[in-house]
Amino acid sequence: MEPLHSPTSSSNSSHYEVNSPSMPNEAAKMQHQRLFQRGMRWLCGGVGLLGLSLVVNFLLFQSDQSFTWLMYGMTSAGILCLIKSMADIFGF
Secondary structure (H helix, E strand, O other): OOOOOOOOOOOOOOHHHHHOOOOOHHHHHHHHHHHHHHHHHHHHHHHHHHHHHHHHHHHHOOOOOOOHHHHHHHHHHHHHHHHHHHHHHHOO
């Protein structure tokens, strides 16, 4: 098979640089800062949910009531918040 672009073309080396979207440096920093702040809020929410889940499970352990919704629901929501925060902070 033949390549789509000939290797002797002079514009081949800058083809990807010209077509790649780029943002000004200041705008990129502001966007990263905004995503980082949003990630930190999600992180605090997730840690709070996990902490609240721990406290509720600790307090309801000796009772005869069912607390499976609290145990699995709040823990799962806390973990999902942590995953969302990592996606925002690390830029996935």
